[in-house]
Amino acid sequence: MILRDLGEFNLIKRLSRRIKLSACVVKGIGDDAAVLRYKKDRHLLFTTDMLIEGRHFLKSSGGYLIGKKSMSVNVSDIAAMGGIPLAAVISLGVPPSLSLDFVDGLYRGIREIAGKFKIDLVGGDTVRSKKIVINIALTGEVEKASLVLRNGARPGDVIFVTGAIGGSLNKRHLNFTPRVKEAGFLVKSYKIHSMIDVSDGLIADLGHILESSRAGAVIHEKDIPISRDAKNFKTAIVDGEDFELIFTVSNRTADRLIKKWPFRTRLSKIGHICKDCKCLCLISKDNKKQKQKIKGYAHF
Ligand code: ADP
Ligand code: MG
Numbered sequence: 001m002i003l004r005d006l007g008e009f010n011l012i013k014r015l016s017r018r019i020k021l022s023a024c025v026v027k028g029i030g031d032d033a034a035v036l037r038y039k040k041d042r043h044l045l046f047t048t049d050m051l052i053e054g055r056h057f058l059k060s061s062g063g064y065l066i067g068k069k070s071m072s073v074n075v076s077d078i079a080a081m082g083g084i085p086l087a088a089v090i091s092l093g094v095p096p097s098l099s100l101d102f103v104d105g106l107y108r109g110i111r112e113i114a115g116k117f118k119i120d121l122v123g124g125d126t127v128r129s130k131k132i133v134i135n136i137a138l139t140g141e142v143e144k145a146s147l148v149l150r151n152g153a154r155p156g157d158v159i160f161v162t163g164a165i166g167g168s169l170n171k172r173h174l175n176f177t178p179r180v181k182e183a184g185f186l187v188k189s190y191k192i193h194s195m196i197d198v199s200d201g202l203i204a205d206l207g208h209i210l211e212s213s214r215a216g217a218v219i220h221e222k223d224i225p226i227s228r229d230a231k232n233f234k235t236a237i238v239d240g241e242d243f244e245l246i247f248t249v250s251n252r253t254a255d256r257l258i259k260k261w262p263f264r265t266r267l268s269k270i271g272h273i274c275k276d277c278k279c280l281c282l283i284s285k286d287n288k289k290q291k292q293k294i295k296g297y298a299h300f
Pocket of ligand 1: 012015028029030031032033034048049077199200
């Protein structure tokens, strides 16, 4: 058997089954970041993301934007846990022929995001590679009461998404603002039952919440905010790299939240977690119910 037959998500599942964890681990594989015991009132968060030339970026986009993206994707995962970032290590695979300008730009982008979110850059590794590879690992912290996992969605919960979905791969994926501020407001003011950031696509990432929470959902095409950059609805909901937040709250919380939302970032109620279905259903604009195959971006 080869990896393609198994698929990315089944491979991760298989790897995680063989791992034994110590009592320090609050949450291991299966969320946006790992959660570790840390302080009396806080958990430590720990996440990593790898970007590869040709897959996540083109060299022609320039070091600066690629640096911003490589940091921001990690920050987005910390935000999705309800936390704030702390310190990062940066590993580079680079060809010897790469210009110094590119690497200076890369670090300008990395430093800019680190500065914005008060992240300390504390190490890394540098190796020779045919293609440019950037791997950042980032720690963060979260107050115990603010921690949000993917697995807490409850029947009757309202599903929200921030911003607009789709068309990110045209441009936005290199230059987006991780939703740290919005997530911070949410977890401090409300009981957020589940949360994830959209990296694999709206359908796939809502699917991750549903799978972890053993729940189903109904969402409405008319309520899903589609970005102006998106080609059409069908691709927008599966394309990925939006780095918006999907989260669920109780019905009562939803009403309060809509009234109090203080940001310019859009907030949309797109559906609800259902009581007795285990699938994801999309109600189209002409009121037809379509069961969604939970697919989005997977590397293989
Ligand atoms: P995200 O899109 O939020 O970064 P991923 O889909 O990359 O999340 O990963 C899902 C989960 O699987 C995370 O908990 C991640 O740490 C874990 N994971 C991914 N690849 C591996 C691997 N090779 N070994 C162990 N855990 C992994
Ligand atoms: Mg994520």
